[in-house]
Amino acid sequence: MESLSWSQITVEVLxxxxxxxxSLALTFSISIYSKRRTGLYGKLFDSPLGMVGFGIVMFWxxxxxxxxxxxxxxPLTQVSGMKNKIPGYPMSSAGxxxxxxxxxxxxxxxxxxxFSRVVLGSRVVLIIAPAATAFAFMVGITLxxxxxxxxxxxxxxxSFISNLVLAFPVxxxxxxxxxxxxxxxxxxxxxxxxxxxxxxxSILFIFPIIFTIILFNSRYFTQPNKRNFLIGFTVLFGGWLxxxxxxxxxxxxxxxxxxxxxxxxxxxxxxxxxxxFRIVRGIVLDIKxxxxxxxxxxxxxxxxxxxxxxxxxxxxGPLIVDFCLRIGYTTxxxxxxxxxxxxxxxxxxxxxxxxxxxxxxxxxxxxxxxxPAFSLMSLVLGLNLLADGLREESLKD
Numbered sequence: 001m002e003s004l005s006w007s008q009i010t011v012e013v014l015x016x017x018x019x020x021x022x023s024l025a026l027t028f029s030i031s032i033y034s035k036r037r038t039g040l041y042g043k044l045f046d047s048p049l050g051m052v053g054f055g056i057v058m059f060w061x062x063x064x065x066x067x068x069x070x071x072x073x074x075p076l077t078q079v080s081g082m083k084n085k086i087p088g089y090p091m092s093s094a095g096x097x098x099x100x101x102x103x104x105x106x107x108x109x110x111x112x113x114x115f116s117r118v119v120l121g122s123r124v125v126l127i128i129a130p131a132a133t134a135f136a137f138m139v140g141i142t143l144x145x146x147x148x149x150x151x152x153x154x155x156x157x158x159s160f161i162s163n164l165v166l167a168f169p170v171x172x173x174x175x176x177x178x179x180x181x182x183x184x185x186x187x188x189x190x191x192x193x194x195x196x197x198x199x200x201x202s203i204l205f206i207f208p209i210i211f212t213i214i215l216f217n218s219r220y221f222t223q224p225n226k227r228n229f230l231i232g233f234t235v236l237f238g239g240w241l242x243x244x245x246x247x248x249x250x251x252x253x254x255x256x257x258x259x260x261x262x263x264x265x266x267x268x269x270x271x272x273x274x275x276x277f278r279i280v281r282g283i284v285l286d287i288k289x290x291x292x293x294x295x296x297x298x299x300x301x302x303x304x305x306x307x308x309x310x311x312x313x314x315x316x317g318p319l320i321v322d323f324c325l326r327i328g329y330t331t332x333x334x335x336x337x338x339x340x341x342x343x344x345x346x347x348x349x350x351x352x353x354x355x356x357x358x359x360x361x362x363x364x365x366x367x368x369x370x371x372p373a374f375s376l377m378s379l380v381l382g383l384n385l386l387a388d389g390l391r392e393e394s395l396k397d
Contacts, residue, residue: 004088004102012104013115019066020059027058040320043393050389056382060375064123072104075116075349082107087114087367108357108368117349118372124350125379128261129330132268133323139207139269140276141319142214145307147277148284155281162274170271174333177267178342197259200266201246204273209238218304260345264337268330279322283315290314317394321387328383335376351376 004012014021035042044050063070073079081091085107105114147155165173177196212234220227244255245262257265287293288311296306338344338352346353351372358368 003086003090004104006087009088009104012102016070016072016104017063019069020062023062023066024055024058028055040317040390040393044386044389047389047392049385050393053382053385053387053389056378057386060122060379060382061126063119064126067119067123070119071113071116072101073113073116075113075120076347078111079107079113080111082113083111084109084365086365105367105371106365108354109360110357114354114358114368114371117354118351118375120349121351121354121372122375122379124344124348125331125334125376128265128268128334129327132265133272133326133330135204135208135265135269136272136326137276137319137323138211139204139273141280141312142207142211143273144277144280145284145312146303148281149288149303149307149311158277159281162277165270165274166278171333171336174267174271174337175340175342177270178263178337197263197266198247200270201262204266204269205242205246209234209242212238214304215308218302218308221302221305258345260348264334264344268333271333272326272330276322276326279318280315283318284311287311287314317390321391321394324383324387324390328380328387331376331380331383 031038031042032045035045044054079091082089082103085103087104087106089103089106091101091103103113103115105118108114108117143158147158213231216227216230216234220230240250240252241255244250245257248256250256284307293306293310296310301310334344334350335352335355338348338350338354339356341353341356344350344353354372355369355376358366358370358372
């Protein structure tokens with residue numbers, strides 16, 4: 001059986017992505033129809049740049065969601081005879097004589113399906129990058145708000161620590177954190193070894209719980225029953241997640257995180273938190289001089305209520321824009337780490353690892369490296385365009 005031509009491959013790829021096209025059409029239709037009732041999100045659809053960026057980002061989000069339907073083969077399985085094969089190469093199905101399967105983007109140097117690895121790679125990237133960025137924002141906001149609001153020695157100390165971290169080149173600091181020597185180093189106490197990733201996770205992962213408790217306490221201080229219920233739920237549910245993610249000690253055995261992903265995750269949070277802290281601190285220094293903040297202080301509102309419910313909502317524009325940009329930076333960092341074989345396991349289908357395994361074939365078949373590289377580039381481009389659109393519309397707000 002002959003290999004597929006590039007036009008046939010293109011048609012087959014488009015057909016595989018039918019769930020994504022349907023989801024994009026529905027998302028845009030509903031969003032445009034209700035854009036006047038959805039605030040800043042709705043205003044995004046008045047910006048051509050924002051719409052293009054949103055479309056690219058949502059394409060990869062839906063690809064990650066429907067990856068199991070889109071993939072043609074197991075991206076981790078090595079197939080005999082598929083090593084370094086060209087796009088559209090036909091292979092007979094196992095146990096089915098005369099039945100052929102086409103590997104749309106061919107095979108890589110390890111005889112794995114390139115198309116399926118690129119598709120599943122979107123899920124790996126879009127799980128780690130946004131979640132790690134969100135944790136970094138929790139840390140930066142929790143520390144940046146009081147630092148900018150109170151000032152003094154607290155602000156000076158935290159600013160010095162953040163400047164100390166930012167003094168290191170980001171890529172070099174990232175490499176140091178994920179190298180095996182640092183990752184496996186630790187202190188043995190009793191029967192448990194406190195590795196550096198575990199120590200970092202135990203500190204950084206507590207901030208979302210602290211932030212949520214302070215948020216509920218400041219908002220519902222005058223409604224003790226509701227406040228106590230929400231805080232109690234946060235402690236129980238957050239503590240359960242904390243035990244599973246930071247210590248791999250979930251009593252129910254449902255929550256855990258792979259050690260390779262954990263070190264990448266905490267490294268992203270650690271590297272991004274100081275920058276977010278400085279952004280939040282700078283915004284608070286500006287906003288706390290506004291009249292509505294003085295009015296809140298005159299009414300007797302507490303400091304944390306003012307910070308979380310007066311200052312933070314008015315800082316949402318710059319923070320949302322920076323959040324989008326920071327996901328893009330994190331995506332590049334993950335790709336860089338995967339390319340150099342650091343952090344995630346060598347079998348991981350993330351785009352950086354896939355580019356690394358395909359670069360050895362660039363002089364013969366460039367597709368194993370170019371396709372994941374283009375995927376990474378398109379996602380970062382979409383995030384940057386989305387951030388530009390949000391910035392443009394937030395300035396009008």
